[in-house]
Amino acid sequence: MAKTRAYGADCMLLAAFETVYGTLPADGYGRLSFKESSLGAERPLGYDPLLGQGRDAQDPFYEAIKDEGDIGVPLDVRALGFWLKGLFGTPATADNGDTTFNHVFTSGGTLPSLAIEIGHAQLAVPKFFRHGGAKLDKLSFDMARSGAANASIGVIAQGETEAAATIDATPTTFALKRFSQGSGTIRVGGGQLANVTGGKLSFSNNLERVETIRADGLIDGVDETEATAEGSVDIRFGTDTTLTSAIAAESPVEMEYGFTIPGSSFALTFHLPRVFLPKKKQEIKGPGGIQASYDWRAARDPVAGYLLRVTLVNDVTGY
Template sequence: MSKTRAYGADCILLAAFEAAYGTMPAGGYTRLSFKETSLGAERPLGYDPLLGQGRDAQDPFYEAVKDEGEFGVPLDLRSLGFWLKGLLGAPATSGDAGTGFTHAFTSGGALPSLALEIGHPTLAVPKFFRHSGAKLGSLAFDMARSGPANATIAVIAQGETEAAATIDAAPASFALRRFSQGSGSILVGGQPLANVVGGRLSFSNNLEPVETIRSDGLIDGVDETEATAEGSVEVRFGTDTTLTSAIAAESPVEMQYGFTIPGTDYALRFHLPRVFLPKKKQEIKGPGGIQASYDWRAARDPVAGYLLRVTLVNDVDGY
């Protein structure tokens, strides 16, 4: 049924990896689930008044195109691997259909570019917004005791075009199966961190748009600069000295943020082999429990050879 107004419930997101930057593939797209998005092209108006033209305002001019935004996506078993490939590069995959496939995504490599289409197919006049030359800049998520597990992914694209029909009428798709906060864990030195009540992890490629002079106002590309990872853990103050001992020794710790699906071998693990924690004062705010939040920063481990490795174990044979 066609509609005169657009609704988020009707939106469709398609994505494919580009063979050449800024060139959208003609087919081979995958339909992905998402919660929200702010991705869209902007071309703001600039103003440079001239004298001798009277008191009334003169024409503005158009600035260069800026096509950036974010996606809110679920941390799910299958389609997250597509996003991780865009964020970290192609994984090393092992395993089989009987035991499950293990996909290891490692930071520090070259990134592929994506083509994205955000469609409104149920409108009386359908609209499809296509974004070429998209690269994924960062991923961040929070950990808590309960609730859904979601992540925010930042995107920088080259530009946006509008079409009246979808670029792929028969895209592939992943069966949705979400991780939940109730199956999450934070490990330090391979052991569960005691008394932890919350956490956050953020990884960034620190993308830099190549803003050359062009007649169409588009960027020439997006370069990856230094990859960084940081986050926090919030713990109840008690007898566990795992963090305080590492802080006192000014030595890094190994950390892992992870989720599992109970009753299966499926899992999602964010491994950081070299994490530094700051010393924090213990504040007492009344008669209740005492908590401290440690804002950590990760560094590349010369032995492991990476800053961050994300391992996804599922039933998808490859990305």
């Protein structure tokens, strides 16, 4: 039965990679699971009062269009590869010979643009919002002892259009299988870091909007600038000196954030070959356990040739 009010449970998100920036493909879309979305176009009102027109306010004017926002997605085994391709570019894929494939994404490359449609098909008058010329700017997620593993992806698009029908009535789908926080690990120097209670990782392409003067108010494109990665690890103070020794020596460490699926070969790893940590003071806040949060910043490793490498192992043949 058609509805008169929109609900998040009824929303659908379709996405496909563009051949030409800003030109939406006619088909070939995939339906992707998501938790939330703030992606949308805005055209704010500007105001420039003139004198001699009396005390009442005059007409405002329309500023340029800004189409951007964040999409919350699950860290899952299969569909995540689509988002990683948007964040890092086409991966290097290798067949493991056991029905699984390694998809390796590395920072610093040229990014493809996407077309994204967010639809409300169950409304009495269906509405579908299409975003062309979308590029993925940021990826961030938290590590914890329990709970679902989710990420937030920042998107910058060229513009939004509204349609009464979906752009692809037969999109492809990925069988959903999620990673969980309970199977996550943080490693330093190849070994499991002890006494970890939490962590964060944030990667950014630091995209720059090409804001030229155009009659339609749209941007001309989105360009990649310096790729950066930073985050934190929360540690219970104890006998493990892995981080404190590296901090004292003012030397970088190799760090890896990862997830696995118990009983399978499926895995997701974020490898940072060169991570710097600042010295932190030890604060004591009562009789309980003493904990410190170490913020870190990654740099490109000239030997490895990258800042961040993401490896996704699953049963998808390619992206």
